[in-house]
Amino acid sequence: MKVYGDSQSGNCYKVQLTCALLNIEYQYQPINILKGDNKTPSFLNKSASGKIPLLELDDGRCLVESNAIINYLANGSYLLPVDPFSLAKVQQWQFFEQYSHEPYIAVARFIEKYLGLPNNRRDEYLSKQAGGYKALDLMNQQLERSEYLVGDKLTTADISLFAYTHVANEGGFNLSNFAAINAWISRVRGQKGFISMGQDN
Numbered sequence: 001m002k003v004y005g006d007s008q009s010g011n012c013y014k015v016q017l018t019c020a021l022l023n024i025e026y027q028y029q030p031i032n033i034l035k036g037d038n039k040t041p042s043f044l045n046k047s048a049s050g051k052i053p054l055l056e057l058d059d060g061r062c063l064v065e066s067n068a069i070i071n072y073l074a075n076g077s078y079l080l081p082v083d084p085f086s087l088a089k090v091q092q093w094q095f096f097e098q099y100s101h102e103p104y105i106a107v108a109r110f111i112e113k114y115l116g117l118p119n120n121r122r123d124e125y126l127s128k129q130a131g132g133y134k135a136l137d138l139m140n141q142q143l144e145r146s147e148y149l150v151g152d153k154l155t156t157a158d159i160s161l162f163a164y165t166h167v168a169n170e171g172g173f174n175l176s177n178f179a180a181i182n183a184w185i186s187r188v189r190g191q192k193g194f195i196s197m198g199q200d201n
Contacts, residue, residue, distance in 0.1 A: 001024075001025070001026045001027070001055070001056070001057055001058055002026060002027045002028075002029055002055075002056040003015055003016070003019070003026050003027070003028050003029070003053060003054070003055055003056075004029045004031050004043070004046075004047075004052055004053060004054040004055075004056070005028070005029075005030070005031060005052045005053040005054070006030065006031055006032065006033060006052060007030065007197070007198050007199060008113070008114075008197070008198060009052065009053070010102075010106055010109075010163035010164040010167065010197070011052070011053055011066035011102075011106075011163065012052055012053040012066070013163045013197045014053075014066045014067070014069075014070050014159050014160060014163045015053045015055065015066060015069050015070060015073070016028075016195065016199065017159055017162075017163070017194070017195060018069075018070040018073050018074060018079065018156065018159055019073065020193045020194065020195040021079065021154075021159075021191060021192075021193045021194065022073065022074065022077055022079065022193075023193060024073060031043070031052050031054075033052065034114065038050040038051070038052055046062045047062065047064050049064060051064045051065070052064075053066055053069060055069045055072070055073075066160070066163075067094040067097070067098065067156070067160050070156045070159055070160070071090075071091075071094075071156055074156050078153070078154075079154065079155055079156050079159070080155065080156055081150070081155060086150055086151065086155075089149075089150045089157070090149075090150050090155050090156055090157040091157075092157075093149050093150065093157035093160065093161060094156070094157055094160045096135075096138075096161075097157075097160045097161050097164075100131070100134075100135050100138075101132075101135040101139075101161060101164065101165075102164060103128075103131065104128040104129075104130075104131035104132035104134075104135060105128070105132040105135065105136075105164045105165065105168050105171055105173060106164045106171070107124075107128055107171075108125055108128040108129070108132060108171030108172055108173070109164065109167060109168070109170045109171030110171075111124065111125045111128075111171070112125065112170060112171055112172060113170045113171070125171075125172070128171070129172060129173070132168065132171070132173050133173065136165070136168070136173065136175070136178055136181065137178075139161060139165065139178075139180075139181055140178045140179075140180045140181050141180075143180035143181055143183070143184045144180045147184070147187060148184070148187070149161065154187075154188065154191060158184075158188060159188075162184075162185070162188050163197075165181065165185070166185050166188075166197075167197065
C-alpha cells in the first residue's frame with residue numbers, strides 16, 4: 001500500500017494519523033503541489049483530479065478524498081462505529097469538516113503557511129476568519145457535552161477535524177477561548193500510536 005501526500009497538509013495528515021493509530025504499514029511518496037508533482041501524467045493517471053492524499057492499494061486500485069480514505073482504512077476498527085446512527089454522526093461531522101470548517105481554516109492556513117500571506121490574498125485571508133470561528137464555536141459546544149465528537153470514544157470524525165483544528169493558529173485563529181477544543185486536542189494527542197504532523201513516515 002502506498003500513500004501519496006504532503007506531510008504539511010492536514011488532509012494528508014489524516015491518513016498518516018489513521019495509519020499510525022491502527023498500526024497500518026504503508027510506503028509514503030511525498031508530493032509537492034507547489035511544484036506541480038500532482039499534475040504529472042503519471043499522477044493524473046492515478047488521481048484524475050490531481051488531488052492528494054491518494055491511497056494506492058497493492059492491487060493497483062486508487063482512492064482519493066481524505067475522509068473516504070480514512071473511513072476505508074478504519075473499517076472494522078475501533079475508529080469507525082458499527083451502529084448505523086453513530087456511523088452517520090461520524091459522517092455528519094466529516095461533511096461539516098469539508099463544507100463548514102476546511103474552506104475557512106484550511107484555506108487561511110494555506111494562504112499564510114504555504115503562500116506567505118501575499119498582499120493579493122490578504123482580503124481573502126481575512127474573509128475566512130468569521131467562518132472559521134463559527135466552525136470552532138460549534139465544535140467547542142459539542143465538546144463541552146462529550147469527550148469526542150461522537151460520544152466518549154475517538155472516531156474518524158475526530159481525526160478529520162483534528163487535522164486542521166490543532167494548527168488553526170497557522171491560519172490566524174486564536175484557540176485560547178476554546179477550552180473544550182483544547183482539552184480535546186490533548187486527548188487526541190494522548191492516544192496510543194499518535195504521531196505529529198510533518199512526519200514523512
